[in-house]
Amino acid sequence: MSDDLKNILNNSNKDIDNQKLMDYLSQQLSKQDTHELEKMMAEDDFINDAVEGLAEFDNVKKLPLSVEQLNRELQKQIAKKKDRREKRKIKDQPWVYFTIILLLILTIVCYVIIKKRMDHQRLPQKPASTQQLKTE
Structure with missing residues (x-):
């Protein structure tokens, strides 16, 4: 055989x-x-x-011949699944990380600016004329 x-x-x-x-x-x-x-x-x-x-x-x-054909079909299916899996992965691209970090920094800066404005609006402001009268 x-x-x-x-x-x-x-x-x-x-x-x-x-x-x-x-x-x-x-x-x-x-x-x-x-x-x-x-x-x-x-x-x-x-x-x-x-x-x-x-x-x-x-x-x-x-x-x-049947065994060879089955092996070829199996290899094709494995290659397709591997390609699909590779496409779903996040590629190691530095611009993606840069964009994420930039967005986080911008978000934090916006939060700090908005917070300061809100605090500034809450503080009671004394008119300048009343302050001068009290000191005299």
Whole structure:
């Protein structure tokens, strides 16, 4: 069997040998190995799903092409999600930080100016003529 077919699971599951899986599907395993693999399938849903999915293929020769196509589609989806995530991030742009700091400073300055004017208006102002009369 070709090396491409052996990499169906990409060594993601250490419990099962890819060659053993392919031999099981082509019914080339011994009875003992078949029983052992079926026992593993009963215990692990992932292995069971993998065997069922691979058994659905009519032609084993088309399997590497399907795997390659699935990998390409997966890479496209991952790239799209990564691009979307990058677009949502705030880029490290110094003008954004400068603008934020400038707005904060302007807000604080406006607050201080308004506060001083309000305090100045609240203070009672004495007319100049009354002040002169009291001192005389």
